[in-house]
Amino acid sequence: MEPVQPLTPRVLCSVLSVKSHSCEVTLDSGRALLSWKEVRPRRGRERSRAGACLAQAFQRVRGLTGTLTHRLPSAGHIVPVSEIVSVGEADVDEKYYGMQWKHMCKPHAFTVHYVQRMKKHRWRCKAVTFWCSDEQLYCHWLQALNDLLEQLACRPKRLLVYINPYGGKKKGRQIYEKKVAPLFCLASITADVIVTEYANHARDNIYEVNLDKYDGIVCVGGDGMFSEVLHGLIGRIQKDSDVDHNNPKIPLSRCYMRIGIIPAGSTDCVCFATVGINDPVTSALHIILGDSQPLDVSAVHNKKTLLKYTVSLLGYGFYGDVLKGSEKNRWLGPARYDFSGFKTFLSHRYYEGTVSFQPAKWAVGSPRDNVCCTAGCYICRQSSKQLEEQQRAETYGLQHNEQEENWTTVKGKFMSINIVVMSCACPRSPKGLSPAAHLADGTADLILVRKCSRLNFLRHLIRHTKSNSDQFDFPFVDVYRIKTFQFTPKHSEEDDSESTDLGNIGKKNFAQICTDHPTCGCSQLNSVWNCDGETLEQTAIEMRVHCQLIRLFARGIEDSHKEDDEMPSRV
Numbered sequence: 001m002e003p004v005q006p007l008t009p010r011v012l013c014s015v016l017s018v019k020s021h022s023c024e025v026t027l028d029s030g031r032a033l034l035s036w037k038e039v040r041p042r043r044g045r046e047r048s049r050a051g052a053c054l055a056q057a058f059q060r061v062r063g064l065t066g067t068l069t070h071r072l073p074s075a076g077h078i079v080p081v082s083e084i085v086s087v088g089e090a091d092v093d094e095k096y097y098g099m100q101w102k103h104m105c106k107p108h109a110f111t112v113h114y115v116q117r118m119k120k121h122r123w124r125c126k127a128v129t130f131w132c133s134d135e136q137l138y139c140h141w142l143q144a145l146n147d148l149l150e151q152l153a154c155r156p157k158r159l160l161v162y163i164n165p166y167g168g169k170k171k172g173r174q175i176y177e178k179k180v181a182p183l184f185c186l187a188s189i190t191a192d193v194i195v196t197e198y199a200n201h202a203r204d205n206i207y208e209v210n211l212d213k214y215d216g217i218v219c220v221g222g223d224g225m226f227s228e229v230l231h232g233l234i235g236r237i238q239k240d241s242d243v244d245h246n247n248p249k250i251p252l253s254r255c256y257m258r259i260g261i262i263p264a265g266s267t268d269c270v271c272f273a274t275v276g277i278n279d280p281v282t283s284a285l286h287i288i289l290g291d292s293q294p295l296d297v298s299a300v301h302n303k304k305t306l307l308k309y310t311v312s313l314l315g316y317g318f319y320g321d322v323l324k325g326s327e328k329n330r331w332l333g334p335a336r337y338d339f340s341g342f343k344t345f346l347s348h349r350y351y352e353g354t355v356s357f358q359p360a361k362w363a364v365g366s367p368r369d370n371v372c373c374t375a376g377c378y379i380c381r382q383s384s385k386q387l388e389e390q391q392r393a394e395t396y397g398l399q400h401n402e403q404e405e406n407w408t409t410v411k412g413k414f415m416s417i418n419i420v421v422m423s424c425a426c427p428r429s430p431k432g433l434s435p436a437a438h439l440a441d442g443t444a445d446l447i448l449v450r451k452c453s454r455l456n457f458l459r460h461l462i463r464h465t466k467s468n469s470d471q472f473d474f475p476f477v478d479v480y481r482i483k484t485f486q487f488t489p490k491h492s493e494e495d496d497s498e499s500t501d502l503g504n505i506g507k508k509n510f511a512q513i514c515t516d517h518p519t520c521g522c523s524q525l526n527s528v529w530n531c532d533g534e535t536l537e538q539t540a541i542e543m544r545v546h547c548q549l550i551r552l553f554a555r556g557i558e559d560s561h562k563e564d565d566e567m568p569s570r571v
């Protein structure tokens with residue numbers, strides 16, 4: 001195999017072997033693209049054009065502008081350097097020598113591991129081994145590829161990993177050991193692993209560890225486990241920067257340390273809505289490539305006390321009751337939600353209260369515009385920019401401070417009140433509770449489902465599972481894009497304590513609710529809030545969205561038209 005001279009200093013082009021095929025292999029450092037294509041056996045007139053062949057191949061590669069296409073039109077491959085997992089010396093095993101190496105000196109080979117897109121946002125790590133007889137050329141290729149990889153500063157080198165051994169189907173530890181750790185090792189990532197021993201172990205540990213040692217935190221578990229890490233990290237950052245998180249109006253300090261989620265829970269909605277699939281290998285690859293996705297976070301307060309942060313669902317009524325019912329049946333694993341969901345649906349409760357909110361007037365999109373959040377989302381970029389400008393103007397007194405203005409109030413009887421910071425897409429509902437909600441636009445979508453018949457509520461629920469139906473298109477459903485929210489239940493905590501003192505009023509309220517629900521035998525005046533899968537003690541709450549407070553090792557959901565079907569790694 002003769003080395004091919006580089007056409008420019010930024011391009012390396014050689015004929016190397018892949019399995020038993022000769023391939024033109026090109027590394028275009030300027031465009032950060034690696035490509036290879038089989039050199040077809042040359043006959044007759046084609047033979048005379050041999051010299052032109054490689055140059056033409058190179059021109060084709062140079063002409064490519066896309067970064068997501070992996071296969072050249074005629075069975076060639078092209079891989080952006082940013083999607084290479086690792087490059088390393090390959091084991092030169094006798095059995096792989098093949099016919100063409102048999103009578104030659106020992107060949108040299110290097111393997112490139114890279115990301116390959118499969119169907120439905122699934123990623124896999126593929127490998128291709130390039131062979132050559134010339135040691136110098138081999139070293140040159142290894143060096144050039146590794147130099148380019150080292151320039152990718154966004155990639156993590158050291159991670160702190162928390163594994164919940166009891167989340168979902170209790171497979172967190174196996175998932176990490178079998179599927180994730182080998183990939184981290186391949187990518188030369190070192191990981192300090194902590195298998196949690198009790199609830200909130202991860203959260204508390206984040207307050208104590210030296211975070212400077214790490215490029216990111218990974219949690220292996222479900223939304224609850226992610227929530228622990230989220231609380232640990234946001235809390236730690238506020239503590240370190242002396243921000244009082246109990247003050248609901250104060251801007252919080254942003255966390256730049258990224259969190260990776262290896263899905264091993266029951267709903268795994270944060271993973272699904274930010275990656276597009278719940279698949280540990282896909283998530284591990286996003287972490288390895290050093291992806292970064294900013295994420296809005298809402299802070300939930302009660303009377304100047306921080307209750308929780310939420311990134312997915314803050315739900316009262318139906319989803320609060322589903323969660324409360326499911327806790328008793330944890331042993332059922334992920335099925336506990338369906339069982340409890342069925343029971344909650346049959347009980348058909350509604351709750352009274354007053355909802356107040358401030359619409360997100362600066363936001364570019366709206367909940368019913370059908371514009372979904374995708375990787376590199378324009379709406380997120382534009383909305384967050386406009387929000388920043390508005391906040392800057394308010395700080396310098398150029399614009400009226402809107403904090404106390406423009407509140408909308410809705411009083412009524414609700415089947416469910418849902419506030420979602422992101423779509424909340426998950427396997428149960430692949431488009432989510434609010435399909436057009438955005439990951440990083442600084443807003444949340446408020447969905448109010450007012451009292452309705454059982455049949456209508458079922459119709460509303462079923463629409464969550466169908467891609468071409470609108471779950472908001474009912475007279476009893478309203479949806480708003482908001483920045484702040486408050487809820488006061490009709491039977492507030494204060495009233496409850498009063499009613500204990502004034503027995504008659506308490507009994508009167510209770511009787512009224514039970515006449516409203518003759519069949520349910522319910523004994524509760526209020527529902528509970530489901531805050532990312534955890535119940536809140538208080539029902540009177542206020543909530544504020546903090547734009548892009550945290551970052552994940554993710555990139556948002558890639559447009560499916562850019563995806564290819566499964567592609568073979570053979571040339």
Ligand SMILES: CCCCCCCCCCCCC/C=C/[C@@H](O)[C@H](CO)NC(=O)CCCCCCCCCCCCCCC
Binds near residue numbers: 266337432461533
């Ligand atoms: C007829 C089928 C209708 C199916 C409707 C499915 C809508 C599902 C929407 C799921 C939204 C998940 C939002 C994410 C919340 C997470 O922060 C949280 C923590 O992981 N998970 C849950 O609270 C877990 C919430 C799980 C909710 C499950 C609800 C299941 C409802 C079943 C209703 C059955 C009616 C059957 C009547 C014959």
Ligand SMILES: Nc1ncnc2c1ncn2[C@@H]1O[C@H](COP(=O)(O)OP(=O)(O)OP(=O)(O)O)[C@@H](O)[C@H]1O
Binds near residue numbers: 222
């Ligand atoms: N070692 C542990 N023992 C008991 N509970 C734990 C432990 N580690 C973490 N937890 C708690 O377990 C709860 C549930 O975990 P996780 O979110 O991983 O799974 P899940 O509830 O099945 O999934 P999802 O939240 O996606 O519905 C979390 O709230 C977390 O605080």
Ligand SMILES: [Ca+2]
Binds near residue numbers: 439440444
């Ligand atoms: Ca948002």
